[in-house]
Amino acid sequence: xxxxxxxxxxxxxxxxxxxxxxxxxxxxxxxxxxxxxxxxxxxxxxxxxxxxxxxxxxxxxxxxxxxxxxxxxxxxxxxxxxxxxxxxxxxxxxxxxxxxxxxxxxxxxxxxxxxxxxxxxxxxxxxxxxxxxxxxxxxxxxxxxxxxxxxxxxxxxxxxxxxxxxxxxxxxxxxxxxxxxxxxxxxxxxxxxxxxxxxxxxxxxxxxxxxxxxxxxxxxxxxxxxxxxxxxxxxxxxxxxxxxxxxxxxxxxxxxxxxxxxxxxxxxxxxxxxxxxxxxxxxxxxxxxxxxxxxxxxxxxxx
Numbered sequence: 309x310x311x312x313x314x315x316x317x318x319x320x321x322x323x324x325x326x327x328x329x330x331x332x333x334x335x336x337x338x339x340x341x342x343x344x345x346x347x348x349x350x351x352x353x354x355x356x357x358x359x360x361x362x363x364x365x366x367x368x369x370x371x372x373x374x375x376x377x378x379x380x381x382x383x384x385x386x387x388x389x390x391x392x393x394x395x396x397x398x399x400x401x402x403x404x405x406x407x408x409x410x411x412x413x414x415x416x417x418x419x420x421x422x423x424x425x426x427x428x429x430x431x432x433x434x435x436x437x438x439x440x441x442x443x444x445x446x447x448x449x450x451x452x453x454x455x456x457x458x459x460x461x462x463x464x465x466x467x468x469x470x471x472x473x474x475x476x477x478x479x480x481x482x483x484x485x486x487x488x489x490x491x492x493x494x495x496x497x498x499x500x501x502x503x504x505x506x507x508x509x510x511x512x513x514x515x516x517x518x519x520x521x522x523x524x525x526x527x528x529x530x531x532x533x534x535x536x537x538x539x540x541x542x543x544x545x546x547x548x549x550x551x552x553x554x555x556x557x558x559x560x561x562x563x564x565x566x567x568x569x570x571x572x573x574x575x576x577x578x579x580x581x582x583x584x585x586x587x588x589x590x591x592x593x594x595x596x597x598x599x600x601x602x603x604x605x606x607x608x609x610x611x
Contacts, residue, residue, distance in 0.1 A: 309563060309566075309567055309571075309572065309573070309574065309602060310337040310338065310572060310573040310574075311335070311336050311337050311338075311563075311573070311574060311576075311595075311599050312336060312337060312338040312339065312340060312542070312573060312574065312575035312576070313331050313334075313336045313338075313339050313340070313575065313576055313577070313578055314339075314340045314341065314342065314377050314575060314576070314577045314578065315327045315328060315331065315339060315340070315341055315578045316341065316342060316347075316350070316577070316578070316580070316585075317341050317342065317355060317356040317357070317358065317361045318350070318353060318354050318355060318356070318580075319354075319356075320354075320356075321356075321361075321364055324356075324361070325364065325365075325368050327578055328364075328365040328368060328369060329368055329369065330592070331369075331372060331578070332369045332370070332371055332372040333596075334592050334593075334595060334596040334599070335596050335599040335600055335603075336372060336599070337372065337373060337573070338372060338373040338374070338375060338405060338573070338575075339365065339369075339372050339373070339374055339375075340374070340375045340376065340377035340407065340575065341358055341361055341362060341376070341377060342358070342376075342377055343358040343376040343377070343378060343379040343380070343407075344358075344415075344416050345383060345415065345416050345419055346415050346416075347414075347415075348414065348584075349583065349584055350583070350584070351415060358376060358379075359392045359393075359396060362374050362375075362376070362396055362400075362404075363395075363396050363399055366396065366399045366400035366401075366403065366404075367399065369403075371403075372403070373403045373404070373405055374396075374400055374403055374404055374405070375404065375405035375406065375407050375482065376405075376406060376407045376408075377407050377502075377544075377575070378407035378408055378409040378482070378484045378502065379406065379407060379408050379409070380408065380409050380410060380411030380412070380416070380434075380437075381410075381411055381433050381434060381436075381437040381461070381462075382411035382412070382416040382417045382422075383416055383419060383420055384437075385462055385464075386437055386440040386441050386444055386457070386462050386464075387444065387457070387462075387464045387467045389441070390440075390441055390444035390445050390469065391469060391470055393406055393441075393445065393479060394445060394469055394470045394471075394473065394474075394479075395470055397473070397474040397475060397479050398470070398471070398474045400474075401474065402474040402475045404474075404475075404479050405479065405480050405482055405500075406441070406445075406479050406480070406481050406482070407481075407482045407483075407484065407502060408434075408437070408438055408441070408481060408482075408483055408484070409434070409483070409484035409485070410430045410431060410433070410434035410484075410485075410490065411430060411433075411434070431487070431489050431490065432460065432461070433460075433461045434490070434493070435489070435493055436459045436460060436461045436462060437461070437462065438481065438483065438493060438497055439497070440457055440459060440462055441481075442478070442481070442497050443455075444467060444469060445469070445473060445478035445479055446473060446477040446478040447469060454466040454467060454468045455467055480498075480499035480500065481497055481498045481499060481500070482498060482499065482500035482501065482502050482540070482542055483497065483498040483500075483501060483502070484501075484502045484503065484504070485501065485503075486503060486506070486521055486524075488524070488528065491524060491525050491528035492528055492531075492532060494525065494528070494539065495528050495529050495532040495534045495539070496532065498539065499539070499540060500539060500540035500541065500542055500572075500573070501525055501539055501540070501541055501542065502541075502542035502543075502544065502575075503518065503521050503522075503541075503542070503543060503544070504544045504547035505517045505518050505521065505544075505547050505548055506520075506521070509548065509549075510548055510549025510550075511548065511549055511550075514547070514548030514549060515548065515565060518543065518548075518566075518569060519569055522541065522569050522570055522571070525539065525541070540572045540573060541570060541571045541572050541573065542571070542572070542573040542574070542575055543566045543569075543571045543573070543574050543575065544575050545559075545562045545563075545566065545574050545575065545576050546576060546577050546585060551577070551579075551585055551586070551587055552574075552576045553576050553577070553579055553585075553587050553591050553592070553595070554587055554591075555591060556591055556594035556595060556598065559576065559591070559594075559595060559598070560598060562574070563598075576595075579591065579592075
């Protein structure tokens, strides 16, 4: 099991850098931030930009992997975004993970004056976004000097990147998807899959939805000819109506249940002072001890 933490981009960097350094010191394997222009109940609070935040985090850390949780095509074009990601991956020394989803229907979906999309259109745009990012982020490795993009949603003429990819053949993708078409996209392009479970479910029904979605991914992988075990599985622990870092007991229980369902990675949220994800950062000391203890176990005993 690998452990991740989401640090919301709400603090000025002078204060925020302590959390990113702390995530590495506590032993987390990966650290993430939301890729939104604002977010739900926190829309009227400070909210810093994603790529500069992760770039700064890359400079003050050495080991921990860094990622977007998750990016979307709501307000991004794949050409400039791919160049930003390739540069960030270079600065981090090849530690970047690109989380991508289809994009929600909230503020980010309308801030640039866009009309509302149907679920089908959102998926088709998502699939095109991922496919074009895949090509852009690997194309130096394939010797291309520039190319055109002639898609339904995104176009470009003579697109170029920054140099040879820091990771081969490109940064790993972790795709957020629950539906059949989205899971097919995971099987084609992704190193990993991330889920927050079924919308509106909490408690035991939420855990039931997690099990059903994981089984659905198995079926999609089998149908595509891909080994299901080759896809890393990330679970956002704080999406089922409770906060996993309320206590070390709550966290350990959630991690155990995720492991039983075959997840390779779990992701919690850095405790905030109030509101959503409110809690004490003191629990992170206990989490660090738990992570260190699990790493000390033989592989056959680590659950």
